[in-house]
Amino acid sequence: MTADAPSPVRKLADLLGRADRWASVMAWATVAGIAFGLSGPFGSYEGNFFYRLIYWTSVFWVGSIVAWTGTAIGLVLGPRKGLPPLFSIIAILIIACIPLAALDAAITSLFWPLRASNMRALEWYGLTLSVTVAWALTLAWIELGEPVKFRVSTKTRGSLPRELAAFEVAGQQGVPDGLRLPDYILSSAMCLQMEDHHIRIHVRDRSYLFHGVMRDVVAALDEQRGLRVHRSWWVDKEAVQGWFKADRSVVLVLKNGLHVPVARNRVALIRTEGWLTSEELVSPMEALLTVESERR
DSSP states (O other), X not given: OOTTSOOHHHHHHHHHSOHHHHHHHHHHHHHHHHHHHHHOXXXXXXXXXXXXXXXXXXXXXXXXXXXXXXXXXXXXXXXXXXXXXXXXXXXXXXXXXXXXXXXXXHHHHHHOHHHHHTXXXXXXXXXXXXXXXXXXXXXXXXXXXXXXXXXXXSSOOOSOOHHHHTOOOTTSTTOOTTOOSOXXXXXXXXXXXXXXXXXXXXXXXXXXXXXXXXXXXXXXXXXXXXXXXXXTEEEEGGGEEEEEEETTEEEEEETTSOEEEEOGGGHHHHHHTTOOOGGGBOOHHHHHHHHHHHHO
C-alpha cells in the first residue's frame, strides 16, 4: 500500500468482507428471483410455477455472487488504474460470465433439459452477460445509493453537502480566516491521509476528501489524541486495532480495516507512547479477520 492513495483493503473489505453487505445483496437476489419466477421471462413461463421460483432464485443467488464481486473489484481497482468504473465492471463481467453461462446452462438442464439442449453456447453467454451486467449495475445503485459513473472522478467525496466538500483549511493563502474543515467530521476521524494537495478524513465507514494542508490540520488537533506517524498519515491512538511488521517497516491496523504505514523515524516515538505493545502484534491476515469479526 502506498502512502498517497486510499487503502484498497478497506474499500474491498467494505464491499466484499462484511456479512451485512452480503446479506443485503442476497436478499435482493431472492427478491429478484421471486419476481422473475412469477413473471416467467425468456420462455420459462410455460414451466411449472414452483420450478420457476426455484430456478430463478437459484440463478440469481449464483449470479449475484459473481455480479457483486465483479462490481466491487471494478469500482475499487478500476479507477486506480485510470479506468472508468462502468468500463471496469463490464470488462470483468465479460470474463466472469464465461463460467457463469456454463453453470446457468447446467442449472437449466436440471429443470428443462429439452430447452437447454436447444440453445447454443453463444446464446447462453449473451443471455447470461446481458442479465448479469444489468443486475450488477442495479445492485451497485441499490447498495451504494448512486448509479455507476462512466467517467473517472478526480475527487472522491463523501456524502456531504456540496458546499462542505469545497472547504479549505484556515491559514492558506487566499482563504478567509475561520474557514476550516468541519469539526464534527474531524472529531470522529480515525486517521488523516494526505493526497497531493488534499486531505482524506477516514471515519468508521467512509472517508471525505477536502482541499487543505496536512500540517495545518494536525496543528489544530489535540496533541494527546493522536500522532503523525508518517509524512502522509496522522492517526488517532484510539483507532489502532493492532500492528504488524512488513519487512523492516511497521504497519498499524485500524479498527476500520485500514493499514497505515509508519515512517522509520517515527517508530521509536510511537513505541515510547505505548502504541506498539507486544499484545497488539498480529499478522496481516489476523488483522483482517479480527476487523471483520468485530463488524459482524
